[in-house]
Amino acid sequence: MLGAITGDVAGSVYEWNNIKHKDFKPLFSPRSFFTDDSILTVALMDSIDRSVGYDTVMRWYYTQHPAAGYGHLFHHWCKYETELPYNSWGNGSAMRTSAVELCV
Numbered sequence: 001m002l003g004a005i006t007g008d009v010a011g012s013v014y015e016w017n018n019i020k021h022k023d024f025k026p027l028f029s030p031r032s033f034f035t036d037d038s039i040l041t042v043a044l045m046d047s048i049d050r051s052v053g054y055d056t057v058m059r060w061y062y063t064q065h066p067a068a069g070y071g072h073l074f075h076h077w078c079k080y081e082t083e084l085p086y087n088s089w090g091n092g093s094a095m096r097t098s099a100v101e102l103c104v
Helices: 004-013 036-050 053-063 072-080 098-103
Strands: none
Touching: 004 036, 036 053, 036 098, 053 072
8 A cells, every 4th residue: 555655646746747758766756746546545444444435435535635636527426425436437446455455
């Protein structure tokens, strides 16, 4: 989990930029930040650890960090509190599951 969050923060300065090089020096910069992936990874761990519904916990974390880079569909899901799936593109789900092993 720590590795997933470290990678998220280190890569945050490149988010939304299609880079073609491998020169990532320094690993962290003053522009580095945590993104929605780190927030929702921690939220999932918190949910499992406290036995509280994922939706409740993820929406609460969203309210604490609403500008962390969530996708449009996730914003909509949080805002309208629907129980229906929001059809995520799923590109953050692999990272977020790192919390599952820690809580088992």
